[in-house]
Amino acid sequence: MKRTRVTIKDIAKELNVSASTVSRALQDHPALKQQTKDAVRELAEKLNYRPNTMALNFLKQTSTTIAIIVPDITGYFFSAAVTGIQDILVSSGYNIMICISNESYEEESRIVEKLSKVQIAGILVAPSSTTFNFDHIKKIQRNNIPLVIFDRDCEGVDAHKVLVDDYSGAFEAVEYLIKTGCKKIAHITGASDLSTNNHRLQGYLDALKKNNLPILDKYIIYAQGFTHEHGIKPTESLLKSNNVPDAIFAVNDRLAVSAMRTAKKLNFRIPEDISIIGFDDEPHSTYFTPALSTVWQPVYSMGMLSARILLGDIKRKEDENLQLRYEVFKTELVIRGTSKKL
Amino acid sequence: MKRTRVTIKDIAKELNVSASTVSRALQDHPALKQQTKDAVRELAEKLNYRPNTMALNFLKQTSTTIAIIVPDITGYFFSAAVTGIQDILVSSGYNIMICISNESYEEESRIVEKLSKVQIAGILVAPSSTTFNFDHIKKIQRNNIPLVIFDRDCEGVDAHKVLVDDYSGAFEAVEYLIKTGCKKIAHITGASDLSTNNHRLQGYLDALKKNNLPILDKYIIYAQGFTHEHGIKPTESLLKSNNVPDAIFAVNDRLAVSAMRTAKKLNFRIPEDISIIGFDDEPHSTYFTPALSTVWQPVYSMGMLSARILLGDIKRKEDENLQLRYEVFKTELVIRGTSKKL
DNA sequence: AATCTCTATGCAAACGTTTGCACAAAAAGA
DNA sequence: TCTTTTTGTGCAAACGTTTGCATAGAGATT
Structure with a gap:
């Protein structure tokens, strides 16, 4: 042995x-x-x-490990993004090291702290929803470690960014609801510090404004988290109120699915009584009855592009100066059964 | 810079x-x-x-990187398992390196080949569904790299194994269907080389036998894959046949969900006309209407235990001899709306 | 004063590989 | 035959850290 x-x-x-x-x-x-x-x-x-790789890494003083920091991988969104990242990096000879922040700022800081002690070729990060201080992210940059921020923006941090146009995705969804005759559109959103949530909320608000619909505070409900169970209460409060909306735009598919079930339980017909649109287009969303209308995002491509940009930065020469990339992917509205037809 | x-x-x-x-x-x-x-x-x-970690790794000739080879991480099952593994390994100071085989034997071999060139402290593997030659797995062992096989068995390979009792999970599910009055129970299964599929099939068969129900070949349908779309055709063929079953036991939740939607489309009432039970208990399964009855597996725990066993092996002294672990987790039947009540 | 015992520190090797420089041997040119 | 060039190979340093062994200097014991 x-x-x-x-x-x-x-x-x-x-x-x-x-x-x-x-x-x-x-x-x-x-x-x-x-x-x-x-x-x-x-x-x-x-x-x-x-x-002996360890001898080589040592000799060359370079690491071929790239860290990915994500809030969670049990959901479709980030696991698909990670898959995209993985496909690019692995084919370029890098290893990926997955770090899960569990949507916790503290955990995320701890991870960054740990990574700074290890030699890492680069970092891809999608910040947690409870992160609103970006000092740890900036520290990565101060250590001269190539960095790409993806999906969720860190406002005020100058780094490569690969995002999704959440604003227009939401805007289109809400405008579609309006076009199909909905006049009382509610929005279930999430933590307000999260760029994605915020942009979707803005899209929602602007769509209402543009179409001269009133903005009602009680139609904007903050869910306490991203998973199914967090969608129940917000939906109940909306549907049991004295001014029941005729549509719900949820910040993600899970909440939308949860809203859907809650509405059904309360004997609302979908989409006749209430339209529902989600965000993400998770694979199973098609399989609900009615099938969920939602906003598709190119997650996998986003992962791939993020990885490519990171590789570009890693391979750039010492003297070449840093050209920050800022890429925004377009979404696509997918109309299925939970919203009316035009 | x-x-x-x-x-x-x-x-x-x-x-x-x-x-x-x-x-x-x-x-x-x-x-x-x-x-x-x-x-x-x-x-x-x-x-x-x-x-300088690289200097240390080199000096000590030890790596703190552990590789996980999984077929896919976009589904709930493996991403939850990976999360469990991650939680244990990270807290012990190891880094995890994720390798995705994409359910392909070739890719899996390539990954193993690549890993054998890199210094790795240990490997956790859930073989792909198309893997039926385990030479590459055995090669890992020959290279004296600590190895744990989880979820999917590699029969004939002597290694630490952490599995789920698929057989009794399936047996219980089918027996439940029988107890609620179902007499014509079909099974949608997957690749027959996969231990998990096989054991579930055996559980299904034995439950029928024990209850003196006939085993019909046409009630055992092989799906071409694990995702939703692969469940449509099998279900259609069952429900459009001249001997329509009164229950479907699907090898996983995705296929079950797909069966459910297909049945609905064909105007079957669930569970009155047809009962459906899945396997996995994915988080969204509760949110379908009716909510999916299914077999829960302790995925996260399985990941954690696999990681712990691997750590034990890595840390064992040269002279201590290898005590192979073989752990099997129990499942739990979760009855919701797609099956009748007792 | 001579010897012994600590105490605190330094020296050098080791881990595996690459690479600039040196150099011997062979081949070519004079 | 002598010099020059070419060809093929070896030497040694370097990467950062740890660690067994050696040792200088101080203090204690005779």
Whole structure:
């Protein structure tokens, strides 16, 4: 059970050459005799030689590990984004290290603290919903570690950013509801510090304004979280009020799904009595009855682009100066059964 | 923009001591004068000294990276398992490296091949559904890399295994259907090479046998994949046949959900005309109408235990001999609206 | 004063690989 | 035959840290 890996020296000794020669042979160095190369390669193959990555990383003082900090991966959104990131980075020879902040600012800070002690080639971060102080993010930059912020913006931080046009996604959704005759449109949103929530809320507000519909505070409900169970109370409070809305635009699919079930339980017909539109287009959203209308986001592409931008930054030369990228993806409105047809 | 990290030598030079002294001071070596320690620590703090992980890994010839190979993370199941693994490993100071096989044997082999070139402290693997040759897994063992197989079994491979009792989970579900009066129970399953599918199928078959119900080949349908869209055709073929079943037990929730929608479209009442039970208990399964009856698995715990077992193996001494762990988690039947009440 | 015992620190090797420079041997040119 | 060029290979340093061993200097014991 001994862990004796074959090293370059072993090969060198066996072949009566120096370690340098072996190293060069394996790299196909032009100054070497073909014969020597062949001999070395053959023996390396035979002994199942594998270069010691740790020695290499050490020598080159470079790490091939890239960290991804996400709030959660059990939901569709971030797991798809991570998959996109993964596909790009892995094919470029990098390893990804996943760090889950669990939507907690403290955990996120701890992660960043830990990462700063380890050598990391770059970091991709989607900040937690409870993060509104970005000092730790800025610290990453001060340590000169390439950084890309994706999906959720850190306002005031100058970094590469890959975002989604939440504003226009929400605007389109709400305007669609208006066009189909809805006049009393409620919005279930989430933590107000989160850029995505905020932009969707703005889109909602502006769509109402543009169409001369009144903005009612009681139609804007803050959910306490992002998962299904957080959608129940807000919906109940809306549907049991004395001014029942005729549409609900939810900040994500989970809340929309939850709203849908709650509405059904209260004997509302969907979409006749109440229209519902979500955000994200999670794969199972189509399978509800009626199928959920929602706003699709190119998550996977967002992950891929974020990874590509990070790679670009990592590979840029010391002297090249940093050109910050700011990319915003367009969403697409997907009309299914929970909203009326035009 | 230079990347000059402070090293132990820098501190040594500034303090006119040797590097060894600095190293020892930082480790609180007893032979050192308190005064020296304080001076070193203070300067280290001031210069923001961070030990070079790559140098340490190299010196100690140990890696703190653990690889997880999973078929996919966009679904609830594996992302929750990964979260469990992550929570344990991160708190023990390890980094996790996620590798996604995309349910492809080739990709999985490629991943293993790549990992064997990198130094890795251990590997957790849930094999892909198209993997039925386990040579690459055995190769991991031959390289003496600690290995834990989880969720999906690799039969014939002697390794730590953390599995779920799919057989009894399925058995219970089917027996429940029988008890509620179902007599014509169909099963939508998946790739037959996958241990989980196979055990669920066995549970299904044995439950029928035990209750003296006939086993009909046409009631056992193989879906081409695990996602929603793969459930449509199997369900249609069942419900449009001349011997329509009164219950469907699906190998996972996604297929069950899809079966449910298809049944609804064909105007079957659930559960009056047809009962449906899934497997996994994904979070959104409750939110369908009717809410999906299903078999819950302790995914998160499974992830955690797998990680703990792997850690135990990694930390075991060279001379201690390997005690293989074989752990099987119990499932729980969750009865909701898609099956009749007892 | 000579020897012994601590105490605190330094020296140097080791981990595996790459690479600039040196240099021997062979080949080419004079 | 002597010099110059080319070809192929080796030497040694470097990357940052730890650690066994050596040792200088101080204090204690004779």
